[in-house]
Amino acid sequence: MTANKSPSYRHQVFELPEPKLDITEYQLFHGRCKQCNTVSKGALPEEAPDGQMGPRLLSYVAVLSGLYHLSVRKIQRLLQDQYGTHFSIGLISEAQGRVSSMLTPTHQALHQHIKKASLVHVDET
Template identity: 25%
Template sequence: MIGIVKRQVFDIPLPKIEVTEHQAEVKYCECCNKTITAAFPAGVLAPVQYGEVIRSWSVYYQYQHFIPEDRLQQLFYDLYGIQLATATRTGYNRIAFDTLASFEESVLSAVKTAAVKNLDETGFRVAGKTQWLHVASTKTATYYHISPKRKSLLDGLSGTVIHDHWKSYYNLGGVEHALCNQHHLHELKAITEHDKEPWAQAMTRLLRVALRCRHFNAHHAIPVARIKRLTNIYKKIIRDGLAYHETLPPLPCKGKQGRQPRRTGHNLLWRLFHYK
């Protein structure tokens, strides 16, 4: 032999269920004439039950990876040869919910008192009815809450809230407002591609340049001269955009009375003008 050639294969062993039996001694006290049974470990409540690892995986698969209930049941059967009843999984979810109650409160408190937080909402269907998922987040914490009402916003917020200009956010008291540039970029993309408005592409480039400037100066203030230059370009793009819309024919009014309707790009320009 002149040497050895090695090859390694990393793999996961086939999963299998392990059974741990707990035995509690039962004794009779001749002094008090009572039968006394030793205590079982915490969480061991039934003659036969699944353990904490199965419970943890069930909650993790369902809520971290959004696996539907029927597929989750199939997954446990395929991998481990066990069938978790719907009622069993529901009990696991309730235990997790109760256990995380204090953590949820700490996340909510951290988000409410953060100097800057992001707010958003989206609708979805539950049992045929519309529900609203509200989210409030920072760089390190995210808080979700669900309500049948879209206007069910958090109270007790402080600092600056960043959002998409939904009017109800302006009803929040005790906060400063900033608008989300990611939403602006989505709107600018549509205006550039569908409405072919020239100012929109220029504003898109400027917002991206400003973001790169912020990243480049992450650990110190952006130079005043740079801020002044970006601001001047921002104002010029808005002036050019408003001038462009002045050259377009007015949109027809839907009724005999009311304010003259504006195009999507025109509305965005005024928003960028008032909320820069």
């Protein structure tokens, strides 16, 4: 008996990956010089994001609120259920504001471009 060169049947199973947060902890130290009594403090690396949420989590919160219209409390609950981590209402609200501020220049540029366009809302009909 000879085996076929291509499969006669395919069975695909789709599964979501295990949700987990990647947490990066930055530890900063400080010390005092015994000679001159000057305090030196460590600094975060330049690539460290401001705040507790990294860019992907910020984007996820923005999509949940902007595209899926979830309230701050529902976003809080979803993040708790998915990742087992509690984020405060204030932090989620702050994340929405940060993303909104980041998108404002793009939104304004698009608005100006559309205002100057000779044709607006044109389709094939």
